[in-house]
Every structure is written in structure tokens, then in C-alpha cells.
Amino acid sequence: MKIVQKIALTLGAALLAGAAFAQAPRAGGSLNLIVNPEPPGINLGLAKLGPSSFVGSKIYEGLISLTPKLEPIPRLAQSWTISPDGKVYTFKLRPGVKWHDGKPFTSADVLFSFKDYLPVTFARTKLIMEQVASIVAPDDLTVVFTLKQPYPAFMYIFEVVGGTIMPKHLYEGVTDYRTTQVNNTIVGTGPFKMGEWRRGSFIKLVKNTDYWEKGKPHLDNLFFHIVPDAVGRSIAFESGKVDAIRAGDVENFEIARLAAAPGVSLTKAGWEFLQPVGFLNMNLRNKPLGDLRFRQAIAHAIDRNFIIKNIFSTFGEPVHGAFPPGYAFRDASVETKYPYDPARAKALLDEMGLKPGADGTRVSLRLLPLPYGETWQRLAEYTRERLNAVGIKTTIVATDVPGWFSRASSGDFDLAYNFVYLLGDPAIGVSQTYLSTNQLNRGTAANIDGYVNKEVDALLIKAEQETNKAERAKLYSQLQKTLSRELPILWTHQMIMPTVYRTKVKNLITTGQGMNENFADVWLDK
Structure with a gap:
């Protein structure tokens, strides 16, 4: 008999239930943030640094996310089972998901990501995939990983950057995944799509109106402003140009002062996975x-x-x-x-x-x-x-x-x-x-x-x-x-990595991934 770990489609939403009952999310608006330093790229299959993850996590998705207690919750996988011996992981994928270019997301994308692309571009994925004996796709919405031996941490590979699912159809005929120009084509399944990247100024992401979770995202746009110096980043928050600053955006000695301003909150949550x-x-x-x-x-x-x-x-x-x-x-x-x-x-x-x-x-x-x-x-x-x-x-x-x-x-x-x-x-x-x-x-x-x-x-x-x-x-x-x-x-x-944000920003941090979550649930109380 299998050990079943099935997650209902509504579990992720349940994390936000209290807030939802108190006040329904409002649609629209732009959230202004800082990305520091400017990332070399935002293709999460290739770019691994923190700034790349911050921006790219709104565009690309993995099979799961994690609660603050590091329990898996659905993303591109809607449910999964683990065999009693801990060696066979079977994922049922979410139907009807589309890539940003309109192509359907299927199990072929998962196989391509974990068998071909990610082991080449990300050493940590290669290290963990050495635990895997085989990956097969019985149908378009099922993927089965069979391990060589039990590996209790295996679920976490789907949440690290090396668990990003990449679009197979864009890489047909490509032999060098590290250097191909296709990597500059930013196509994911996430709630936001690439809008504009004005080097040295900002990265703009726009709402994916065809996102698989109906009614989301709530925001119209995300702006990641590029501000080279720490003083300028402090001023950007104080002046209202940006709505939230992450740990590292400003020097630690500035945080208490910025957090003390009216209409501003500080949280230390959202780093449960990264630690x-x-x-x-x-x-x-x-x-x-x-x-x-x-x-x-x-x-x-x-x-x-x-x-x-x-x-x-x-x-x-x-x-x-x-x-x-x-x-x-x-x-x-x-x-x-x-x-x-x-x-x-x-x-x-x-x-x-x-x-x-x-x-x-x-x-x-x-x-x-x-x-x-x-x-x-x-x-x-x-x-x-x-x-x-x-x-x-x-x-x-x-x-x-x-x-x-x-x-x-x-x-x-x-x-x-x-x-x-x-x-x-x-x-x-x-x-x-x-x-x-x-x-x-x-x-x-x-x-x-x-x-x-x-x-x-x-x-x-x-x-x-x-x-x-x-x-x-x-x-x-x-x-x-x-x-x-x-x-x-x-x-x-x-x-301890504090986040300082304006209280009008709702649901900013709801999972163990914090500001590296996809922001599908974030909204602005205007």
C-alpha cells in the first residue's frame, strides 16, 4: 500500500484564508520593488544568483512550493505520491497550464528539465539527480521519478532554483544549453511575464492574463528598480518610489529607522527554506x-x-x-x-x-x-x-x-x-x-x-x-x-533577513520562500 501525500488544489489558498475572510483582494495596480544588484539574467534555468531568483521566480515555476513549516504545496504539480520504500515519486501535473507563448505545458517539459537541461546548467541539480535511476512520463500529465536508494530530502529539489521547469519546445535542436541564445527568450508558466528590461533603470513584469490559477495574479505590473547605491535605495523607499525593500537592499543600520515610519511594517518571515x-x-x-x-x-x-x-x-x-x-x-x-x-x-x-x-x-x-x-x-x-x-x-x-x-x-x-x-x-x-x-x-x-x-x-x-x-x-x-x-x-x-514594506501591500510573504515566491497572491489596498 502506498504512502499517499496528496495535496488538494485549494491548500495553497488555505494559507491565506484568514486574510481572505477579513478583506477580499483588490485587483490592479503596480508593485514597486528594488533588485540589487542588477541581475546578469533572469532565466532561472541558467541564472542562479539571488537577484536573478528574486525576479525570475515570478516568471518561472517548479512543481511545488513550501509552507513556512516547509511542507510541500502544489504549483505545476497538483498532487503526488511516494512509495512505501521512499524510492518512487509520482507527480500528477496540473492540466490546462500554458507557457507564456501559448504552448501547452506537459510532462515532456519536466523530463527535459531534469534529464537534459538542469543537470548541465546547475551543479546542485546534477548532484541530486545522481540519486535518480530513471524518470519516465506515462502520459502528458504524469511524471515518475525512481530513485536508486531512499533520499528523504528529494522533494526539496523541486523548490530550489535547480527545480525550475523549462520549456522544451524552445530548445529543440539546441546542443549547448549554457551558451545558446535561446536562454535570452524569457518564457515561463508563472503569474507574470517579461515586459521590459531597461538596463540600469528597471525590469518590468506584466500580468499573465492566461495564468492557470483563475483570478490571479491580482497585480497588473511588477517593477524592479535598479538603484546602484545604498543611500539611493533608502531614499527610494522613504520617498515612496518603492513599496518594499529586502534584506541587503539597504544597510542593516538603516532598517530600524525605515521600519519606524508611519504605514510601514517589518517582518523577519520568509526565510524558512533558505535559512x-x-x-x-x-x-x-x-x-x-x-x-x-x-x-x-x-x-x-x-x-x-x-x-x-x-x-x-x-x-x-x-x-x-x-x-x-x-x-x-x-x-x-x-x-x-x-x-x-x-x-x-x-x-x-x-x-x-x-x-x-x-x-x-x-x-x-x-x-x-x-x-x-x-x-x-x-x-x-x-x-x-x-x-x-x-x-x-x-x-x-x-x-x-x-x-x-x-x-x-x-x-x-x-x-x-x-x-x-x-x-x-x-x-x-x-x-x-x-x-x-x-x-x-x-x-x-x-x-x-x-x-x-x-x-x-x-x-x-x-x-x-x-x-x-x-x-x-x-x-x-x-x-x-x-x-x-x-x-x-x-x-x-x-x-536574520528583514523585509520592510508598506502596510498597503497585502500577502507579500505567505510561504517559506518569502520574497522569492511567485507573488500571485499579492495585492494592494489602495
């Missing part, structure tokens, strides 16, 4: 970073509570391992904590034989700051000063986003500030960062530190295939104990 964690990458290939005592010295030299309070303006929570508060299978009892203790840091360096020279320098390192605004620059400067204070001379190597990505993903750094999205389940968000086989030139969502521990590899692989939740918890507890003790990465804080 970003900030950390300091340490290139273990480079001496003396391969020595645990040196990494411990760095950990003791940096005050992470100061970072949260004074640099990120309280928008953060302490974290002492790979599993932050609220993350699946977290076991805080096994974590090793490294409190701020410069004297202990110096003692560890002395123990290693790294004595200070005449100028106080014991060793020199390069620090790659994350080029995402003043807050991250301040973090790099603070880190430089704290490390210099214990004799670790630190030079900041400034670069732009492409340069940072190139250096980090190729291992051309000693220290690098970064953050990672944990994506709902450790089999995805944790495995990618610590598996010894997932290292350089696989993007920055990889083990770029060069950490190699065969025990950790074995735990990750066993845990990602374990269907018994209690047994998975035990395996992940062992993993957390090892990682926290060995400190392959210095975790600085769990990032």
Missing part, C-alpha cells in the same frame, strides 16, 4: 590553516556577539556549528563553543611555534570580503583588526562580485567571508559544504575550504539515505559533533 548562515571560509590547503589549533585561534580572536550586535545591527543569532537554531536535526548539546578569548588565541599560536616578530606579526593571511555592501566591508575590517591584535597580519583583498566568485570557487584565498543557504534539509544544504568530493570549481555553494574527513563523508551519505527520522537525527548529531570540534569553517551568525 542563511554567515561564516568565514578558511582555506585548509594553505598553511597554517590546516592546523586545527590555528583555526581555533582565529575563532577565539573574533567576538561573534559583537558582530551580531554592532555590525549586523542585531539581525542575527549566535551559531556554533553547521546546523543553526531552528534547522532540521540540530543538536546544540554536541557543539564545541569557541568564546571570544584573545589570550587563548595567542596561547594556541605560541603552542604552534608561531612566535611574533619584531612588528608583532606571527603569520600573514589574505582576507576576501564579501562584496555585498558596507556591512560586509565593516565585517572584513573588524576581522582584520581582531586578527592583527593576536599577531595574524591580515590584508583585505577587495574585489567585485565576479572577482570574488572566481577567487572563492577556485581556492585563490586564505580567508573569505561568505554565507550559504541551507535549503530545508541537511542532505542538500550541509552536504554540499562539507563533502570532500564537492570542492573547487563547483561554485561557492561547495566545500571550497578543502575539508577532507572520510568519517564525515560516510555520515553525510548514510544520513541522506536514512528514512527513519530518529536514526537520521543520530547520524546528524554525530556529524555536528565532529564538524563543530574540527572547525572547517568559522560560523559567525545565523542571518
Whole structure:
């Protein structure tokens, strides 16, 4: 007998029931937002960065979305079943869905996306699809994934960017999916269609009047304004030019002031799936970073509570391992904590034989700051000063986003500030960062530190295939104990990502995807 996980067509709407009873949505209007920085592209089959996802998620769709509790809800799939052994996933697709160019959406598009396109364009999809023995389509509205072994996190692949469904008919005859000009043709199934992209100014999306969910979207247009500097973005919100700002649009120290204005609200919701964690990458290939005592010295030299309070303006929570508060299978009892203790840091360096020279320098390192605004620059400067204070001379190597990505993903750094999205389940968000086989030139969502521990590899692989939740918890507890003790990465804080918006904007954040949801339910109370 099958374990059935069927979701009614109305479940997504039920999330909004309370609001709907209180006040019926109004149709019409334009929602003005900021996209920062300007994305290189918005084809979600190819473009992976945050700005691309923010815009593209209104155009392209996957099979499912997720509630704030990370329970799957229907999108292009209207129901699904999972076999008792956890190896066969059968999806019933929504009938009558059309691509923006009028062509019908069918199971052929799903097969093309997961068998051909996405494994080529998105490394994370390729990694997860290695779990799949076969994908077949018995008919136009059914797709069956059969796994090689159980993989409880498999449903989440349909919600990560690598789960975007692409239009097969546009790619007939294409052999190189990465470079084809077809990628510039923006055709999805979502509630909004491509309108106009005026480079350096705005991206306009327009209502899809033929959207599969009748009566939606409520809005006529979405405008994503491109404002190069943080001060300008603050002014754009204050002046009323834009209706909402996301985390990162303005510096953290501006958020409380902007949120205090009349008719403005702040929410920390909408990051339940991504769950970003900030950390300091340490290139273990480079001496003396391969020595645990040196990494411990760095950990003791940096005050992470100061970072949260004074640099990120309280928008953060302490974290002492790979599993932050609220993350699946977290076991805080096994974590090793490294409190701020410069004297202990110096003692560890002395123990290693790294004595200070005449100028106080014991060793020199390069620090790659994350080029995402003043807050991250301040973090790099603070880190430089704290490390210099214990004799670790630190030079900041400034670069732009492409340069940072190139250096980090190729291992051309000693220290690098970064953050990672944990994506709902450790089999995805944790495995990618610590598996010894997932290292350089696989993007920055990889083990770029060069950490190699065969025990950790074995735990990750066993845990990602374990269907018994209690047994998975035990395996992940062992993993957390090892990682926290060995400190392959210095975790600085769990990032709290506020959204500030005008109260006239309704249903802005309703799912675990937050501002990366499709905005079909958003409306304006004029």
C-alpha cells in the first residue's frame, strides 16, 4: 500500500484564508520593488544568483512550493505520491497550464528539465539527480521519478532554483544549453511575464492574463528598480518610489529607522527554506590553516556577539556549528563553543611555534570580503583588526562580485567571508559544504575550504539515505559533533533577513520562500 501525500488544489489558498475572510483582494495596480544588484539574467534555468531568483521566480515555476513549516504545496504539480520504500515519486501535473507563448505545458517539459537541461546548467541539480535511476512520463500529465536508494530530502529539489521547469519546445535542436541564445527568450508558466528590461533603470513584469490559477495574479505590473547605491535605495523607499525593500537592499543600520515610519511594517518571515548562515571560509590547503589549533585561534580572536550586535545591527543569532537554531536535526548539546578569548588565541599560536616578530606579526593571511555592501566591508575590517591584535597580519583583498566568485570557487584565498543557504534539509544544504568530493570549481555553494574527513563523508551519505527520522537525527548529531570540534569553517551568525514594506501591500510573504515566491497572491489596498 502506498504512502499517499496528496495535496488538494485549494491548500495553497488555505494559507491565506484568514486574510481572505477579513478583506477580499483588490485587483490592479503596480508593485514597486528594488533588485540589487542588477541581475546578469533572469532565466532561472541558467541564472542562479539571488537577484536573478528574486525576479525570475515570478516568471518561472517548479512543481511545488513550501509552507513556512516547509511542507510541500502544489504549483505545476497538483498532487503526488511516494512509495512505501521512499524510492518512487509520482507527480500528477496540473492540466490546462500554458507557457507564456501559448504552448501547452506537459510532462515532456519536466523530463527535459531534469534529464537534459538542469543537470548541465546547475551543479546542485546534477548532484541530486545522481540519486535518480530513471524518470519516465506515462502520459502528458504524469511524471515518475525512481530513485536508486531512499533520499528523504528529494522533494526539496523541486523548490530550489535547480527545480525550475523549462520549456522544451524552445530548445529543440539546441546542443549547448549554457551558451545558446535561446536562454535570452524569457518564457515561463508563472503569474507574470517579461515586459521590459531597461538596463540600469528597471525590469518590468506584466500580468499573465492566461495564468492557470483563475483570478490571479491580482497585480497588473511588477517593477524592479535598479538603484546602484545604498543611500539611493533608502531614499527610494522613504520617498515612496518603492513599496518594499529586502534584506541587503539597504544597510542593516538603516532598517530600524525605515521600519519606524508611519504605514510601514517589518517582518523577519520568509526565510524558512533558505535559512542563511554567515561564516568565514578558511582555506585548509594553505598553511597554517590546516592546523586545527590555528583555526581555533582565529575563532577565539573574533567576538561573534559583537558582530551580531554592532555590525549586523542585531539581525542575527549566535551559531556554533553547521546546523543553526531552528534547522532540521540540530543538536546544540554536541557543539564545541569557541568564546571570544584573545589570550587563548595567542596561547594556541605560541603552542604552534608561531612566535611574533619584531612588528608583532606571527603569520600573514589574505582576507576576501564579501562584496555585498558596507556591512560586509565593516565585517572584513573588524576581522582584520581582531586578527592583527593576536599577531595574524591580515590584508583585505577587495574585489567585485565576479572577482570574488572566481577567487572563492577556485581556492585563490586564505580567508573569505561568505554565507550559504541551507535549503530545508541537511542532505542538500550541509552536504554540499562539507563533502570532500564537492570542492573547487563547483561554485561557492561547495566545500571550497578543502575539508577532507572520510568519517564525515560516510555520515553525510548514510544520513541522506536514512528514512527513519530518529536514526537520521543520530547520524546528524554525530556529524555536528565532529564538524563543530574540527572547525572547517568559522560560523559567525545565523542571518536574520528583514523585509520592510508598506502596510498597503497585502500577502507579500505567505510561504517559506518569502520574497522569492511567485507573488500571485499579492495585492494592494489602495
